[in-house]
Amino acid sequence: MKKIKLSYIGLALAVTVMMFAGCGKVTDGNENSSAAQSQQEVKEDKEDKEEEVSITLLNTKSELVEQFETMAKQYKEQTGVNIETVFTSDVVSTHLAEKYASGNTYTIMMVDRPDVYDFQEYLLDLSDEKWVPDGGSAYGVTIEGKIYSFPMLIEAVGLLYNAQVIEDITGKEFVWSDYNTIDKFRALLDELVQGGLENPVAINKEDWSLANHFFGQLYNQQGNSAEGSQKFIDSLKEGNTKLADDKRFNSLMDSFDLLADYNINKADPLSAEYDMNNTCFAEGDVAFWFNGSWATEVYEKTDKIGMMPLPQSDAAEGVNDKLISGASKTLVIDKQYTTEDQQQAAKDFLNWLVYDEAGQSFMVDDCSIIPAFANINKEVAAPLSVSAQKFIQNQATEFWYQTIPGDHGTEVGAMLQKYLSGGIDREQLASEVESYWAKQK
Amino acid sequence: MNKKEPFLHKSLLFVGFAGPAVFCFMLVMVIPFIYGIYLTLTSWNGISADKAFVGFENYTAIFQDVQFWNSLGLTILYSAISVVFINVLAFGLAYLVTGGMKGQNFFRAGFFTPNLIGGLVLGYIWQFIFSRAMVSAGNYLNIGFLSTSWLSDPGKALAALIIVSVWQYSGFMMLIYIAGLMSIPKELLEAGIIDGCGKGQSLRYIILPQLNSSFVICLFLSITRCFMTYDLNLSLTNGGPFGSTKMAAMYVYQQAFVSKNYGAGQTEAVVLFLICAAISIAQVYIGKRNEVNA
Numbered sequence: 001m002k003k004i005k006l007s008y009i010g011l012a013l014a015v016t017v018m019m020f021a022g023c024g025k026v027t028d029g030n031e032n033s034s035a036a037q038s039q040q041e042v043k044e045d046k047e048d049k050e051e052e053v054s055i056t057l058l059n060t061k062s063e064l065v066e067q068f069e070t071m072a073k074q075y076k077e078q079t080g081v082n083i084e085t086v087f088t089s090d091v092v093s094t095h096l097a098e099k100y101a102s103g104n105t106y107t108i109m110m111v112d113r114p115d116v117y118d119f120q121e122y123l124l125d126l127s128d129e130k131w132v133p134d135g136g137s138a139y140g141v142t143i144e145g146k147i148y149s150f151p152m153l154i155e156a157v158g159l160l161y162n163a164q165v166i167e168d169i170t171g172k173e174f175v176w177s178d179y180n181t182i183d184k185f186r187a188l189l190d191e192l193v194q195g196g197l198e199n200p201v202a203i204n205k206e207d208w209s210l211a212n213h214f215f216g217q218l219y220n221q222q223g224n225s226a227e228g229s230q231k232f233i234d235s236l237k238e239g240n241t242k243l244a245d246d247k248r249f250n251s252l253m254d255s256f257d258l259l260a261d262y263n264i265n266k267a268d269p270l271s272a273e274y275d276m277n278n279t280c281f282a283e284g285d286v287a288f289w290f291n292g293s294w295a296t297e298v299y300e301k302t303d304k305i306g307m308m309p310l311p312q313s314d315a316a317e318g319v320n321d322k323l324i325s326g327a328s329k330t331l332v333i334d335k336q337y338t339t340e341d342q343q344q345a346a347k348d349f350l351n352w353l354v355y356d357e358a359g360q361s362f363m364v365d366d367c368s369i370i371p372a373f374a375n376i377n378k379e380v381a382a383p384l385s386v387s388a389q390k391f392i393q394n395q396a397t398e399f400w401y402q403t404i405p406g407d408h409g410t411e412v413g414a415m416l417q418k419y420l421s422g423g424i425d426r427e428q429l430a431s432e433v434e435s436y437w438a439k440q441k
Numbered sequence: 442m443n444k445k446e447p448f449l450h451k452s453l454l455f456v457g458f459a460g461p462a463v464f465c466f467m468l469v470m471v472i473p474f475i476y477g478i479y480l481t482l483t484s485w486n487g488i489s490a491d492k493a494f495v496g497f498e499n500y501t502a503i504f505q506d507v508q509f510w511n512s513l514g515l516t517i518l519y520s521a522i523s524v525v526f527i528n529v530l531a532f533g534l535a536y537l538v539t540g541g542m543k544g545q546n547f548f549r550a551g552f553f554t555p556n557l558i559g560g561l562v563l564g565y566i567w568q569f570i571f572s573r574a575m576v577s578a579g580n581y582l583n584i585g586f587l588s589t590s591w592l593s594d595p596g597k598a599l600a601a602l603i604i605v606s607v608w609q610y611s612g613f614m615m616l617i618y619i620a621g622l623m624s625i626p627k628e629l630l631e632a633g634i635i636d637g638c639g640k641g642q643s644l645r646y647i648i649l650p651q652l653n654s655s656f657v658i659c660l661f662l663s664i665t666r667c668f669m670t671y672d673l674n675l676s677l678t679n680g681g682p683f684g685s686t687k688m689a690a691m692y693v694y695q696q697a698f699v700s701k702n703y704g705a706g707q708t709e710a711v712v713l714f715l716i717c718a719a720i721s722i723a724q725v726y727i728g729k730r731n732e733v734n735a
Contacts, residue, residue: 009457094698097488118488118701270682271572271590407700414683421593421682 053345054082055107055338060092061329063296067366074358081345093118093406100336107338108346110329113402116141116149123148124335124343131354135373139327150350151327153369156293156388157213157400158323159310164302165284169195176308180320182255185311189262192287199264200287202277203420207413209274210420212404214290215412215433217310218252219401221319229401236437243430251314253426259290260420269420293325293370293388306387309398319398323391326400327372411436480707487703499708509709512692513716519599519688520667523606527663528656530611535618536644549619553612560609564676567605568592571677595685598678602686605677606667614659621655622648657728661721668717689713 059068068085076082086106088095093115099105100122116123120143127147129136139151163174169192179185192200204210222232235241243249264286265272281289282300289295290310298305309323333346353359354373363371364378370389371378380389391397415432418424424432481499483492503509534552538545555563572590579587591597625648633643671690674680680687680695687695693713697706 005454009453012457012460015461091698093488093701097698100488100490118486121489268576268589268593270593271576273572405700407695410680410684410695410699414680417683423683 052080052082053341054084055342055345055349056084056086058096058106058109059085059087060089060110062087062089064367067362071362071366074362075349075352078358079348079352081348083349103337105334105337107334107342108349109332109334110152111149111332112328113141113149113326113330114404114406116330116332117143117403119332120148122334122336124333124346126150126333126347126350129347130351131373134354134375135371139372141330149327149330149332150353151372152329152331153327153363153367154325154372154388154392155328155370156307156323156325156391156397157216158290158292158307158388160281160289160291160295160298160305160307160384162281162284162287162298162302163304163306165197165287166192167304169197174304176306177321180309180311181315182258182311182313186258189258189288193262197285197287199262199266201259201262201264202280202286202289203259203263203265203269203272204274204277204291205265205270205272205417205420206274207417208409209291210416211409211411211413213292214256215252215416216401216404217324218246218248219404220324220398221248221317222401224317224322224399226399226401229399233401233437236434237440239434239438241434243434244427247314247316249430250426251312253429255310255312259288270417293384295384296368296382299383303383305383307384308387318396322396322398323388324398324400325388325392326402328400328402405440408436477707478711480704481711483704485703486701487698488701495704499704502705503708503712506705506709509689509692509696512687512689513713515599515686516668516670516689519602519606519670520664523603523610523667524660524663526603526607527610527614528659530607531614531659532618532652534611534615535622538615539619539622549615552615555609555611556613558609560670560672561676563605563609564673567601568677571601592678593682595682598681598686602673602677605673606670609673610663610666614663617655617659617662618652621652625651653728653732657725657732660724660728664724665717665721668713668720 057068057072059065065085065087068087072083072085092109092111096105096109096111096115096119100119105122111119125146125148126132126136126140127145129147129150131150132140132147136147136150139154140147141149161174161176166174166188170188179188189200219229219233222228232241236243260266260269263269264280265277277286277289277291278295278297280286281295282298284301293307307323309320311320331350333343333350335343338346353363354375360371360376360378363369364376364380368380368382368385370380370385370392380386412433415424415429415436419426419429480492482494482496484495484498485492538548538552542548558566572592575587576590578584579589591601629647629651630643633647638646669690670688671694674686674688674691678686680691689709690713693706693710695706696709697703700706
């Protein structure tokens with residue numbers, strides 16, 4: 001009897017041990033601690049003349065996954081440095097918060113601008129890099145006088161137009177600057193309606209689109225500078241600005257009401273899906289879509305797609321001629337969990353992107369992104385990006401204030417959705433937004 | 442069994458067989474729970490390496506957070522309605538399916554299938570139904586209340602959530618009721634029939650009291666699941682038209698990870714846990730007291 005019982009206990013304990021062995025393999029197998037691995041590789045390769053450094057790169061743009069992998073192979077051949085690219089579609093700050101909490105993070109990370117502020121204590125100071133005067137200081141993130149981020153690409157926010165559809169109805173070539181006041185724009189919309197396009201505008205219902213992009217114009221168009229926008233935000237936090245009396249607020253909401261009148265989803269504005277709007281725009285069912293230069297799936301029927309600033313009644317500071325643009329995605333280097341060699345390798349990679357022919361062609365030709373650096377003269381291919389790049393090259397850009405709080409999208413977005421569906425009026429919207437900012441520290 | 446079995450022997454047996462499970466439970470549930478309670482005493486933002494100790498400030502701040510109590514109230518309303526409908530429907534289906542009709546095994550499997558579809562996938566499927574399929578049908582057939590998406594209106598969005606929860610969980614609860622119904626001794630039912638019970642009386646006086654333990658289990662499961670619902674909330678309405686169907690769990694998640702107030706979010710999670718635990722324990726205790734042993 002006792003023998004049998006002992007063997008059962010032994011079996012159970014053996015199962016326990018096997019279970020933990022399995023656990024160990026799974027956690028170590030998937031995520032290589034890059035520091036430990038490369039240190040080991042460094043020790044092992046001491047016999048080689050060049051020590052092989054291995055760095056990891058987090059890519060958060062789903063459209064660029066393949067391009068990054070091809071580039072990594074190319075970079076390895078060219079310089080011998082091994083870049084392991086990883087992609088995630090999780091919300092970046094949550095993903096990185098988890099990585100830092102477990103002490104197992106990436107060397108280079110592609111993050112959004114607000115994330116640079118959140119993670120600042122872990123990031124490497126890049127103020128002395130060669131590319132800073134070429135565009136790094138203009139488009140990178142500066143905190144307390146130090147630059148922490150490398151602007152990966154420039155994106156623009158504005159009114160996308162399908163020139164083909166417009167020209168089919170008006171019969172003449174569409175030049176956006178002919179319609180850069182709200183009255184001329186309204187006249188054009190009426191003309192389109194009479195020409196058969198019943199509802200020529202599409203408005204997104206997503207809270208990030210309404211709050212961070214459309215409503216964000218309120219924070220952007222305050223003197224076309226970081227200081228101007230910050231001053232406006234600070235006065236909102238202290239409750240010194242009454243939005244209902246603010247000229248820019250009213251001008252923006254006038255334009256919003258105009259777009260909403262001609263909205264293709266007017267009957268039920270909150271049922272509009274981003275993908276449905278995308279299809280309507282590409283197919284030519286709508287002529288105007290308030291979105292941004294990241295829309296890539298819009299060239300099904302025509303290549304005559306471009307973007308323009310939103311026409312407003314208050315044309316102060318030339319807002320009707322300047323396209324809001326900024327570096328939305330930036331690269332940052334971790335300093336907490338990386339070795340000196342890895343940091344240097346990462347910095348070399350950034351320099352390669354800006355100054356090496358292969359790096360430039362990777363950014364502009366392969367990824368079709370608008371580069372932030374003045375020394376790069378290549379032209380992008382996608383028509384929407386070409387249209388946006390013209391504004392950037394002519395220096396007709398408006399500052400894009402991107403350090404809005406993380407919950408601005410959900411909170412203010414909810415208020416704008418209520419306004420869009422007719423639940424509240426403009427004054428209530430103004431007071432709700434004011435109370436949101438009053439709560440922010 | 443040998444009463445003289447030494448304590449050591451018994452505990453070795455326990456460790457050998459239940460040890461791994463208890464160990465995993467400690468690691469995955471108990472230790473994070475204790476760590477979480479420690480975090481409620483800090484003002485951590487979820488990212489920085491610095492966790493400033495602030496004492497009970499988070500707990501006092503909760504009472505001023507109106508939105509949290511709104512979410513909680515909404516969750517209680519949603520849970521109450523869902524639990525009632527789930528259990529009534531589950532019991533009804535179980536009663537039908539044990540009545541001896543043809544193909545009842547097929548129906549049992551069929552009614553259980555919705556529960557197998559995970560919360561997220563279920564939510565996306567129903568989101569498509571509510572916002573596209575029903576709208577198209579409503580427009581084609583000119584039915585007023587179907588023509589606009591139910592998910593654009595706060596009241597209807599809540600109704601949509603309730604419908605989908607009931608659809609998902611009824612099958613599971615039905616299984617528990619079936620097990621309960623099958624375990625009622627036949628002699629009791631036969632005695633009732635001999636004494637002249639009709640179907641309704643036999644249901645009310647014999648079957649329901651015997652199912653007391655099934656009711657306790659089902660109520661407990663449905664209350665806790667509805668209280669902590671997050672995946673369905675996220676995929677079906679994502680907080681609903683302008684945040685009107687944001688349940689407590691979603692509010693806590695957003696507070697901790699989106700608004701970056703990890704300390705405050707954790708505190709609200711602890712409060713949510715306490716409320717849910719209190720309701721569940723009270724319900725089980727009252728139920729157990731009424732239990733009838735055959």
